[in-house]
Amino acid sequence: MNKFYITTAIDYVNDTIHLGHAFQKIAADVLARYYRITLDKDNVFFLTGTDEYGQKAEKAARLQNITPAELVKKISDSDQKEQDCLNISYDRFIRTTDSDHTETVKEIWKRVQENKDIYSGEYQGSYCEGCEAYYTKEDLVKGKCPVHPTLEIKMIKEQNYFFKWTKYKDFLIEHIKNNPDFIFPKHRANEMLEFAKNIKDIPISRGNFIWGIPVPNDPKQVIYVWFDALINYLTGVEFLENKKLFEKFWPADVHILGKDNLRWHALLWPAMLKSANIALPKTILVNGFLNINGQKISKSVGNVIHPSQWVGKYGTDTVRYYLLRYTNLTDDSDISEEKLLQAYNADLANGLGNLVARVAKLCEKVTLKPSPIPVFSENYKKEIEDFKFNEVLEIIWNEIRILDQQINTAEPWKIKDQKKLTQVLQSTVDGIVCIAYELKPFLPETAEKIEEQFKGPKITSGKSLFPRI
């Protein structure tokens, strides 16, 4: 691999992102930072952003008596702030209302149309405005949407443009079967294969609202949000404006997204790309959801926590560490503030923080040479490239333990001979520098602080990295 293009899901602007979304951004950030080290900064592109069109945004704006544009700007800005407080190192924060995105979507529409995969048809069905989707009668629960039981289902009949999804059914099934790395984790692929069997053509335009990208040559219709949103991955690397950049980074190496978005990414998106004659992404990485204290994160439960709330109390790297170490990326995990605190004291304060503090203090008596530049071990690389972030952190914390043991055995505070003391501490500091290097993708701020403190030749103790709470 000589380049790495990673994207996250773009978040819909009905509300500011919470810890569940943040978890996915952090995972993406780890990969981006890792590949920036191994492949070089210029060869990595990391895209994230917000999904802003659609009926829900239009309606929400009307309720607040502001324009849709004002509303989506507000939420998009606050999403971006949430990501910034987590140190998410995106190269571009895309908004689907960006002008270059509009142009890209129109271009893809035209290509798909030229390939005869768009046709006009009449659609009649039960429509849920919450889902922005049609339901069959059978899908409804007591006449209401299973996801939004409080909303009225509307019978809508309209002239729409349809995408010939069925044309790609066999292709999709073959692609998923022939590319075991296409969907990760694997069992998600089975789900998609099941669904693919029953693919039907879907309407990809809407005529009953206006907050969207107009259909080329038919301004009465706007393009369906999913059709528009997926294309952001092309816009992100300047599909239209910058051929060189696009050709360098496309196809995307990893699309990371929540399990709720899998169907669109695994089945609709590849069909769209195939139709437009564009290469398919390599890996779709599906992340699980977070529960808080055993409960789903939801507004109605009232347990929504925004990243900035925990970051404000405990710091960016604490939140990153806790989520990366004590959750499963691909399964649902349960988190709590209590467990975060436990992880903070046990691992960050007593473990990493204390090790750094004790060694820095010991080093005040000696002058050391700069440590050699570390490299990632094969084991480290394998685990991180397989998305097993908790395993990598376990490797690192084991190294911390070993260093602590070695210090206890060597008892440098008792060593009188300056030469021998220097020798012992040199090897300890080399170990710490190595740990800092390995921490870079995970705890960038902390890694940088440690590197700065131990770059020599004079090392002095500084402020605690993680004071006990």
Next chain:
RNA sequence: GCCAGGGUAGCUCAAUGGUGGAGCACAGCAUUCAUAACGCUGCGGUUGUGGGUUCGAUCCCCACCCCUGGUACCA
């Protein structure tokens, strides 16, 4: 109902057809370079239930129960 994943120490998770492992938490010892921190020792489990195969099963097979996810549909 069907498909997939899972059920191992209080918690988070490893492991293997041959007397069950780690970290956290808890208790004790020791120690002071360090953030009442580090280290060492200990406590802690009929590996969801019941059968079967085997000299031997936590691992393989069968049935069942529970959890998670996906999905179908008819009365």
